[in-house]
Amino acid sequence: MKKIQVKDLDLFYGDVQALKKINLDVEENSVLALIGPSGCGKSTFVRTLNRMNDLIEGVKISGTVLLDGQDIYKDVDVIELRKRVGMVFQKPNPFPMTVYDNVAYGPRIHGIKDKKKLNEIVEKSLMAAALWDEVKDRLSKSALSLSGGQQQRLCIARTLAIEPEVILMDEPTSALDPISTMKIEELINELKNKYTIIIVTHNMQQAGRVSDYTAFFLNGELIESGPTDRVFYNPKDKRTEDYITGRFG
Amino acid sequence: MKKIQVKDLDLFYGDVQALKKINLDVEENSVLALIGPSGCGKSTFVRTLNRMNDLIEGVKISGTVLLDGQDIYKDVDVIELRKRVGMVFQKPNPFPMTVYDNVAYGPRIHGIKDKKKLNEIVEKSLMAAALWDEVKDRLSKSALSLSGGQQQRLCIARTLAIEPEVILMDEPTSALDPISTMKIEELINELKNKYTIIIVTHNMQQAGRVSDYTAFFLNGELIESGPTDRVFYNPKDKRTEDYITGRFG
Amino acid sequence: ACGSKQPQSNNSSTSNNLSGNITIAGSTALQPLAEQAAKMFMEKYPNVAITVQGGGSGTGLTQVAQGAINIGNSDIFAEEKLDANTAKSLVDHKVAVVGFAVVVNKDVTVDNLTQQQLIDIFTGKITNWKDVGGPDEKITVILRPASSGTRATFKKIVLKGQDEVEGVALTEDSNGTVKKAVADTKGAISYIGLSYIDDTVKVLKYNGVDPTAQNIIDGKYPIWSYEHMYTKGEPTGAVKAFLDFMMSTEVQKGPLTKLGFIPITEMKAK
Amino acid sequence: MTVDKNYERKRKIVNLFGKAIVFISALLLIIITASLFLFVASKGLSTFIKDGISLKEFLFSTTWKPDRDVPAVGSLQFILGSILVSVFAIMISAPLGVSSAIFMIEIAKKLGQKILQPAIEIFVGIPSVVYGWVGLTVLVPFISKHFGGLGFSLLAGILVLTVMTLPTITSVSTDAIKSLPVEIREASYALGATRWQTIRHVILPAAKPGILTAIVLGLARAFGEALAVQMVIGNRPVIPKSFLEPMSTITSIITMDMGNTAMGTVWNDALWSLALLLLMISFTFIIVIKLVGRRGMYK
Amino acid sequence: MKSKLYDKIATIYFYAVAVFLILFLASLISYILYQGRTKLNIDFLTSPPKFMEAGGGIGPQLFNSLELLIITLIISIPIGLGAGIYMAEYAKPGLLTEIIRLSIETLSSMPSIVVGLFGLLVFVTMTGWGYSLIAGALALTVLNLPVMTRVSEDSIRSVPNSLREASYALGSTKWQTIVKVVVPAAMPGIITGIILTAGRIFGEAAALLYTAGMSSPALNFSNLNPSSPTSPLNIVRPAETLAVYIWKVNSEGLAPDARQIADGAAAVLLLMVLIFNILARWLGNTLYKRMTGER
Ligand SMILES: Nc1ncnc2c1ncn2[C@@H]1O[C@H](COP(=O)(O)OP(=O)(O)OP(=O)(O)O)[C@@H](O)[C@H]1O
Ligand SMILES: Nc1ncnc2c1ncn2[C@@H]1O[C@H](COP(=O)(O)OP(=O)(O)OP(=O)(O)O)[C@@H](O)[C@H]1O
Ligand SMILES: [Mg+2]
Numbered sequence A, B: 001m002k003k004i005q006v007k008d009l010d011l012f013y014g015d016v017q018a019l020k021k022i023n024l025d026v027e028e029n030s031v032l033a034l035i036g037p038s039g040c041g042k043s044t045f046v047r048t049l050n051r052m053n054d055l056i057e058g059v060k061i062s063g064t065v066l067l068d069g070q071d072i073y074k075d076v077d078v079i080e081l082r083k084r085v086g087m088v089f090q091k092p093n094p095f096p097m098t099v100y101d102n103v104a105y106g107p108r109i110h111g112i113k114d115k116k117k118l119n120e121i122v123e124k125s126l127m128a129a130a131l132w133d134e135v136k137d138r139l140s141k142s143a144l145s146l147s148g149g150q151q152q153r154l155c156i157a158r159t160l161a162i163e164p165e166v167i168l169m170d171e172p173t174s175a176l177d178p179i180s181t182m183k184i185e186e187l188i189n190e191l192k193n194k195y196t197i198i199i200v201t202h203n204m205q206q207a208g209r210v211s212d213y214t215a216f217f218l219n220g221e222l223i224e225s226g227p228t229d230r231v232f233y234n235p236k237d238k239r240t241e242d243y244i245t246g247r248f249g
Numbered sequence C: 001a002c003g004s005k006q007p008q009s010n011n012s013s014t015s016n017n018l019s020g021n022i023t024i025a026g027s028t029a030l031q032p033l034a035e036q037a038a039k040m041f042m043e044k045y046p047n048v049a050i051t052v053q054g055g056g057s058g059t060g061l062t063q064v065a066q067g068a069i070n071i072g073n074s075d076i077f078a079e080e081k082l083d084a085n086t087a088k089s090l091v092d093h094k095v096a097v098v099g100f101a102v103v104v105n106k107d108v109t110v111d112n113l114t115q116q117q118l119i120d121i122f123t124g125k126i127t128n129w130k131d132v133g134g135p136d137e138k139i140t141v142i143l144r145p146a147s148s149g150t151r152a153t154f155k156k157i158v159l160k161g162q163d164e165v166e167g168v169a170l171t172e173d174s175n176g177t178v179k180k181a182v183a184d185t186k187g188a189i190s191y192i193g194l195s196y197i198d199d200t201v202k203v204l205k206y207n208g209v210d211p212t213a214q215n216i217i218d219g220k221y222p223i224w225s226y227e228h229m230y231t232k233g234e235p236t237g238a239v240k241a242f243l244d245f246m247m248s249t250e251v252q253k254g255p256l257t258k259l260g261f262i263p264i265t266e267m268k269a270k
Numbered sequence D: 001m002t003v004d005k006n007y008e009r010k011r012k013i014v015n016l017f018g019k020a021i022v023f024i025s026a027l028l029l030i031i032i033t034a035s036l037f038l039f040v041a042s043k044g045l046s047t048f049i050k051d052g053i054s055l056k057e058f059l060f061s062t063t064w065k066p067d068r069d070v071p072a073v074g075s076l077q078f079i080l081g082s083i084l085v086s087v088f089a090i091m092i093s094a095p096l097g098v099s100s101a102i103f104m105i106e107i108a109k110k111l112g113q114k115i116l117q118p119a120i121e122i123f124v125g126i127p128s129v130v131y132g133w134v135g136l137t138v139l140v141p142f143i144s145k146h147f148g149g150l151g152f153s154l155l156a157g158i159l160v161l162t163v164m165t166l167p168t169i170t171s172v173s174t175d176a177i178k179s180l181p182v183e184i185r186e187a188s189y190a191l192g193a194t195r196w197q198t199i200r201h202v203i204l205p206a207a208k209p210g211i212l213t214a215i216v217l218g219l220a221r222a223f224g225e226a227l228a229v230q231m232v233i234g235n236r237p238v239i240p241k242s243f244l245e246p247m248s249t250i251t252s253i254i255t256m257d258m259g260n261t262a263m264g265t266v267w268n269d270a271l272w273s274l275a276l277l278l279l280m281i282s283f284t285f286i287i288v289i290k291l292v293g294r295r296g297m298y299k
Numbered sequence E: 001m002k003s004k005l006y007d008k009i010a011t012i013y014f015y016a017v018a019v020f021l022i023l024f025l026a027s028l029i030s031y032i033l034y035q036g037r038t039k040l041n042i043d044f045l046t047s048p049p050k051f052m053e054a055g056g057g058i059g060p061q062l063f064n065s066l067e068l069l070i071i072t073l074i075i076s077i078p079i080g081l082g083a084g085i086y087m088a089e090y091a092k093p094g095l096l097t098e099i100i101r102l103s104i105e106t107l108s109s110m111p112s113i114v115v116g117l118f119g120l121l122v123f124v125t126m127t128g129w130g131y132s133l134i135a136g137a138l139a140l141t142v143l144n145l146p147v148m149t150r151v152s153e154d155s156i157r158s159v160p161n162s163l164r165e166a167s168y169a170l171g172s173t174k175w176q177t178i179v180k181v182v183v184p185a186a187m188p189g190i191i192t193g194i195i196l197t198a199g200r201i202f203g204e205a206a207a208l209l210y211t212a213g214m215s216s217p218a219l220n221f222s223n224l225n226p227s228s229p230t231s232p233l234n235i236v237r238p239a240e241t242l243a244v245y246i247w248k249v250n251s252e253g254l255a256p257d258a259r260q261i262a263d264g265a266a267a268v269l270l271l272m273v274l275i276f277n278i279l280a281r282w283l284g285n286t287l288y289k290r291m292t293g294e295r
């Protein structure tokens, strides 16, 4: 089933076109990896999917993005949308509050006040993010006292707590050490049973390890997309091949 | 002839060792390229050659650096040294004054006041930096109004104006567009007839194009050095080969 | 508009049910007395609330004329500050007399000055103490600001309305700073309220008369002025009761005397 | 997670409401500023409109006889007094302030941040009456004893204001110098310049807009300071002929006479005109700073 | 070499300036504290002033200063914080923003005596409150608002954008993001700023001469009736502060120990400023540490 359908998407920062006629479908409960050299528009693209680009001044968007068939720029309220499409960022960005409050933040702003229910959500989310065992005794410590890898998993738990359908991850491991990276990759493998995941990565091997589908961007264009194995071992486009074999980038 | 001889150079930032037992000689009137991945100590190394690291607190240096046989940390006055060893930085850093005053700055602080002589120096230096034709009508305009590439050539002219013997360049083109980069590479080719040049670069092709010798740094160590052709096509060390063929970095 | 009040003695038993709010503002010279009297009055009549504010004579007169406050304190007649029409709407209650003394720095050997000598000094004709029988020393005149009631009184009574020499004088904001400046400045001369006098400055006789309360009461010493409490129209109720209280022996012989004022009830001179 | 529609509506309303509240707060700043101008102007202009005093007399005559039957309110001596005392104070505090800013950033960063910076912050915090009181009890007698004169003098005012404007100038120029990119320092050192040459020929010129801003702000503070100055300058309503003579300023004459004159009289109106003048001068300084700041090259 | 000599001379000069300033401040502070040392006792701090005799204290004045400070902060913190939020989070470049900014700058360099006179006109006379605590607090608010706004704006701006993005990505409204994430993260900076400016409010005199007035009723602390002139809760009573009292004692002090009283009051005022300074640093650090979890 198609979870997300992107049709003829153009995006301009002022006069500069950062995305050019992107057409791309995302399968439900799968992992899509976005690859491409720096500045090709990967971050820009994932940010259109939960309308984070609305926050930047001078951004113009045309084309359509459908989530379960609904146009997210027309039929869906932006706050509702972001609840359904969660996001994890490149640099871990926990709030400067306790571990507990970080995870409870989302449910709270969406109106859940019941203490017991919150406890439940926090525990479940931390479990799902494979962090529970490490932090269950320090829930009331500041989230900033965690290590970088733990912080990133906390951010994932925070996202899971609002029970999204899609999770966007923009280079979620690029600021982390190899061991933390491994843990998060394992986590992604588990999460894809329940969520649709789109991950941006610079790391070819990571893309190979975690994704079912891969899309290759270059200069704002989507050059090629398809099942990861096909794109990696049998690219249709010469540029994809050059990039994957490390000839530029 | 050896212009610079570096023997057993160690450098610490506080407790962190950034350079480890570096031994390297630099031939007079040649171009030496320093290559290596980010953080390997290239900048740190060139900055020891004109003692710019003296300005950073907590730096400890041992070993010797000889310039024409004199120990620059013992026998040469630091101001005298910097006059003989000029430096061009990664980001163009003209002073916020006129083009003319930028170039005349060095001669002036070294005591030249004669207007006619200054005019001569400014013209000659701008000529040598291949900038004269572009700026001769705007000498009294602010240097900040020039383009990035022009600013970088202005910085080179500013360095030439003090008639150094050695010129250090720390990634001088990394902030510039391809055309400006080309101009500066041409310039380096001309300058090497009169000056000894040490250039740090991330760009393998650039190193190949402009340098006579190449030194490869990794994690604060000098892995290998020698004539550029030899190092590029016949590296002695496996790590050098891996780096040059793009396997990491 | 100066319907002066007769002292009243017997209002004590009348009412414990007297009530209301009174706001008093104006002269800073009269402020401590008003505060003390208000405190005593409020102890007697717990239902009356009195607020005493400063602000200066000009402020007191302006605000009472505007009806913003009930009593405007002033150390100068309203006619001298306000335009004639506004002044007419106010009723004057003279509650005390304040005397002023000519004071000099302690290094000045002169003990007495005549009115003419003072005129010559303050208008700048005499600039050296030797011309009035003192040491060969420059005279430093210290004035109050032109808006001061003290200065107006001195100018009217002693200088016969002639202008002071501004160009060579110092101007000090208030009695306290004048006293300090006179004490610290060699050859200085000025005038301050009697209550401010202490041994840091030397007090001069005026035309041979000592500036004492008794001399003022007896009409021998002329440099003094009234302290006024103005109301807009005739006072009633609590305000009237308070003004009456001001004239009672309890105040006149109590805090009023203690604060260095002269009881108006004693005055023989006018 | 289920969505409570009521809650959704509520928080959207709160969202708008919040924006409205903070917008009103910001508007309040405009309203306050505007009404300040309006009220002070309405009183200050009556000298010219209602009382028929000419602007020329007010600004350019030195005859201040407001207690006369035909009041004269020439205020030139107060205006010049304010200018004299402020400008001279700045002439001392600006070099000192800029020097200590340079010390903190260029010479001894650690020492500067550990000792000088907190010291300067305390300087800012000391109330002006305390400066005035110390000036009155220490400085005035000192001047009179060692330099002659009465002690109450232009000099005393200058020195008190020097101390009071120093922290303003120091902290604003510290910010200006701090914000200069490290690259231009390195460029200068790499050319063989000494530290002093770098400061003199690169840092100071590049920080000039910021330093000018600091000086104008200091000047504004000096101009507007009232009590400390009034306590030590002697309040003689004439233009002083030497540093040891007493004088008056715009603020000192206002403090002395405002409370003792009745509203609506020419005298009182003239004091309001002086207040209005003070307001205009302070506003002019701000405009000057805006213009100077616009010329700044590094932002 | 000449340039090296000049460099040495310059270095010596800069050190001399720094040493001079530090010594100067140190001696100024020690002088003030030394002069006031005899008065630094509970009795002086709590008892009311006396008029004609020695031994009066500064109780009501000290209390008024604190009460005025608190009322001023109660009024100016919400407005200043609101305006700071607006400027940092909502304001778009344009004429209106320029005008607000110009207003902030104009207000922040406004001579305090002009603010006092404005207060006299509007808060004292027009409202009919007379010289009063509330008039003084409003005048101080005018002085404090621009500072408060700037402190809030700067602190809010320095909150990293990644936190805002994290909050939006969870589906927060803008207001929720501001209230729950941005402002709490900016709190250490805001609080440090508030306390530092509190010192300035505490020592202000010129703006209060014409607003809070130069007199204070003897306060009766058991009187909680807000309309009684002796009640500390009455905000329309005149409220002479410590700084104003120094000014007044100096000019009209009848007490024989007027000089000592002024010395003592000056020392108290200075101590309060020092306390505010230390408190601001300490609290700012503590909050920051708690927030970043390095406890
Ligand atoms: N806020 C912005 N305003 C203007 N241009 C922007 C903005 N953000 C990104 N761009 C430009 O849009 C293009 C695409 O940027 P984007 O961040 O999407 O690239 P990316 O593929 O994520 O790169 P990276 O791998 O470095 O993160 C770049 O040229 C970038 O300079
Ligand atoms: N001022 C400093 N204080 C402490 N450590 C420093 C400092 N400057 C550099 N380092 C550290 O020293 C090491 C070498 O840095 P250096 O800047 O020389 O690397 P580089 O090879 O020039 O890298 P790049 O290619 O990114 O410029 C790095 O680990 C760096 O983090
Ligand atoms: Mg990106």
Ligand SMILES: [Mg+2]
Residues within 6 Å of the ligand: B042, B043, B044, B170
């Ligand atoms: Mg480098």
Ligand SMILES: O=P([O-])([O-])[O-]
Residues within 6 Å of the ligand: C027, C028, C029, C057, C075, C144, C147, C148, C149, C150, C151, C174, D260
């Ligand atoms: O009582 P004065 O008006 O002179 O202050």
